Amino acid sequence: MGGESYKIWGSALVALTVAFGIGVAINQVTHTDHLDIKAYVVDVPDGGAETAAVVEEKVLEPITPLLASADIAAGEKAFKRCGTCHTVDKGGANKVGPNLYNVVGAAKGHEPSFAYSDALMSIDAPWDYENLNAFLVKPKDYAPGTKMNFAGISKPQDRANVIAYLRQFGDNPPPMPGQ
Ligand code: HEC
Structure with a gap:
């Protein structure tokens, strides 16, 4: 894998972490009673989840x-x-x-x-x-x-x-x- 691939993996991880973090934060504020279930629902405003999905697609097989x-x-x-x-x-x-x-x-x-x-x-x-x-x-x-x-x-x-x-x-x- 070249340096770019690591960068891309890195951004994907960051995006996912951020998306998940926001989701958990929202759940803690609004759904503390259902946290065990809701924590799996990444419900992100501002298209955060979408960004994570797009970034994930970019991971390429080596040529x-x-x-x-x-x-x-x-x-x-x-x-x-x-x-x-x-x-x-x-x-x-x-x-x-x-x-x-x-x-x-x-x-x-x-x-x-x-x-x-x-x-x-x-x-x-x-x-x-x-x-x-x-x-x-x-x-x-x-x-x-x-x-x-x-x-x-x-x-x-x-x-x-x-x-x-x-x-x-x-x-x-x-x-x-x-x-
Ligand atoms: C519609 C016009 C267009 C087509 C079609 C196109 N390119 Fe380009 N290409 C450009 C332009 C304009 C740049 C400069 C990009 C920039 O400065 O952001 C560029 C930059 C590049 C570079 C980087 C060059 C450098 O000196 O850093 C490569 C490599 C390249 N193109 C390869 C290709 C290949 C291979 C194809 C076909 C699969 C292709 N391009 C199709 C317009 C085109």
């Missing part, structure tokens, strides 16, 4: 085991969706999004000529395989406020294929797992 069996040709096909906004070739132009040559393994905002969002730049973690995985499943969850207007790729193997394809476009990409 590295799937990279070993990635289909690069399928990744190239899937990248067509990204190609509306991104070029991948060395020295390629920025479009709506930055050129992606050398992005795998790089720091956030690897293309100096592109104006990135603060949302993305404030995340202090490199684009290793697991962070790319977490971003590509749902960019707006990974970096709330990102300029990347893309819903995400829900199938893990599709993400692995795209990442394996992207990895080829770099001078010194990190090794593929298992190679």
